[in-house]
Amino acid sequence: MSTAPVFNSNPFHALYSRSLGITRFWSLMGIITLVKGVYVYYGPDLFTEEAQYWLWSRHLDWAYYSKPPLIAYVNSLSSGLFGISAPVVRLNAVLCGLGISYFVFRLGVEHFRSHRVAVLGVVLLNVSPFFVTATLFFTTDSLLMLAWAGALRYFLRYVDTGQPGDGWRTAAFVVFGMLAKPTMVLFGFVVLAGSGRNFALISRRLLAFGIPVLVGLLPSLIWNYQHDWVTFRHIFTLAGGSGSSLLHRNALGQLLEFVGGQLAYGSIFIVVGLLLARPWKLPTVDHARLLPLWLAPALILAGFAVLSVHKRVEVNWPSATLVAWPLVVSYLLHLRYRRWSETPRVAWPVGLSVATLLLILQPGWLDAVAGRPVLPVKADPLYRLAGWRQIGQTVDDFVKDLPPGHFAIVSDSYHTASELAFYVGGHPDTYCLPNANRRMNQFDFWPAPPASQRQNIVYVSEDPLSPEARAQLGPVLRQEVWPVYYRNVRVRTMYLYHARGYRPKAVKKPVMY
Known part of the structure; x- marks a missing residue:
């Protein structure tokens, strides 16, 4: 195994890798977008949250009982341009997926200076169930994930370059995320992880982060001022604030449900990728660059795990935080298998994940082959x-x-x-x-x-x-x-x-x- 660093100094090799990486990225996006387009056109009916968010678009307001206003305005725009239909609603999710993939690709190129890391990260992202569901079914998670990916790209670029423009772009995506879902406030953990151990720097950046958070929260504050602060009461209840005991009577069951849900929803194949890479045997890992990509999601997942022993936690709550992990795994796999020709060595987990997604999203094809329901109907989320x-x-x-x-x-x-x-x-x-x-x-x-x-x-x-x-x-x-x-x-x-x-x-x- 080569011990050369991930950054390649050979200009001819770098130019070839760049051209190959960009071509493969856009080819991949073309295929994925086409497949998703076919699915949303012929796919199942809207699920109830999608229909509710569309209905909000007919009653445009500062905010809504359970969410900020962005998804209503996006639905209003797409319905106004293309008409009212389920494929039009879900087109928003597909476009979010394209944007998220682009930001992850650019993050891989800029943060690791490797188009191969970037392309492999996008592949791993696009076969992860948490990402596929958010980019096929249009919910607030679709918009939140887009905002998170954009903010992550520009914040880490700001950390590297110190350019004010990158700081303003980060702030814009934080505002965008707060208008999509309050969970965007958890991006503060990324700011924390990416600021090193300098307490003064951490304090300044967290204070600066708080300004776009408040700006994005302003429409919800206006609406809640008019409606007895019901959204905050709702969030307080969802977080278990009304519970009388810190430890739920089924605390262990809820914790195991959360962990199992994250393995399934966040893709156990990401874990498989880590095992293939064997990072504990890689002497050239750039831990400083990896830290903000894996530490923030780890802290957020740990926080939700602790919450799960008090209150049942929905599997999608931390989903936006996971967009960086496929890139972490792709970087480690790149160190293990350096050449494009070696990529098939890690292809089988991707194939297995795709097969699993097909089973979840279109179980009827396997029923036809087996002659009976393979995935029990009550276990099928599409029912x-x-x-x-x-x-x-x-x-x-x-x-x-x-x-x-x-x-x-x-x-x-x-x-x-x-x-x-x-x-x-x-x-x-x-x-x-x-x-x-x-x-x-x-x-x-x-x-x-x-x-x-x-x-x-x-x-x-x-x-x-x-x-x-x-x-x-x-x-x-x-x-x-x-x-x-x-x-x-x-x-x-x-x-x-x-x-x-x-x-x-x-x-x-x-x-x-």
């Missing part, structure tokens, strides 16, 4: 996406006998109400019934159906009509039951009711955050 387009068509048929424009579509769930707003013909306003026993959501800040529509209510739910809903809807005139099948298994039953005499104040509004 929750099944049937919403057909439900929208069913509601269209259900309301044909009602006076046009003189009915309201309501549900007991914001998930269902959001999907109906997207998939029912004409994209009508939908409503979510207030209920003191459910958690607050964005519908609670929008008005109830107008008086002209309250005599004809179409109520849609995944459950039979509850006493609380019946108290609000009045007499039921008609009802239907509609089953939803996915991979030949019944996964959901939808109940449709035509009721008359909606009374929006019959049940108290929710107070849980």
Whole structure:
């Protein structure tokens, strides 16, 4: 094994590597973007969070109950330019993926001065489940990851060059990230890890970091000032602030769930790459350059692991922090296998990861080969996406006998109400019934159906009509039951009711955050 440093001083070799690396990067991006485009065009229906964020775009505001405003404005822009459809919504995610890959590629080139490290890092990134899901399904994680990758690139370049322009670009991406999701505040750990041991320097940079954080937070502060600070109450509740005990009764189970989820979602194949590289046997590792790329994600993951023994932590919460780890692994693999010709030695984990992604994103092909469900339907995350387009068509048929424009579509769930707003013909306003026993959501800040529509209510739910809903809807005139099948298994039953005499104040509004 060669012990030459990663930085190659031969100008002819460097020029060849640069040309080869750029060509391979854009060729790779072309193939990946094409495959993703085909998937989003022919892929599953929007899942409920995607539909909810799209619905926000029809009610543009300073912010929203659970998130900052950026995703609503991006959806509004794309829908205005290309129309309303599921592929258009997900086009935003695909473009985010292209941008993130570009920033990771440039970071690899600039930070390690190696196009091979950069290209291999992009490959590892694009086969990691956390990245693939965020760049196929458009959520706040898609935008947050883009902001994180941009801020990471320019911050580390600022650390190297000290150029004020790179500092301003870092600040701009921090603002962008704060407008996408409050988790961007955790980028402070990158600032900490990249500032060495100089306490004065750390203090100055963290103080400077706080300014764009506050700027990006300003729209949410304005909205929350007008709405009793409910977003902060919501985040406090999500973080377990309302719990009475520091140690959850199922603390070990939640911790194991978090660790297992990160291995699956962050890609266990990244761990395989580390084992292939055997960094403990590499004498030429530039630890100073690696430190800000691996330490910040490690600290953030450790923090969420500690939180998981108190409160269940969703697997995607730390996902944006992981964009640097594929680059760390690619650098170590580059030191182990230096030439382009040696790259196939590390290709099998990539192939295995791609096969796993195919199983997750399109399990039907394996069912057809095996003649039976290989991945259990209830373990398939896509089953929750099944049937919403057909439900929208069913509601269209259900309301044909009602006076046009003189009915309201309501549900007991914001998930269902959001999907109906997207998939029912004409994209009508939908409503979510207030209920003191459910958690607050964005519908609670929008008005109830107008008086002209309250005599004809179409109520849609995944459950039979509850006493609380019946108290609000009045007499039921008609009802239907509609089953939803996915991979030949019944996964959901939808109940449709035509009721008359909606009374929006019959049940108290929710107070849980």
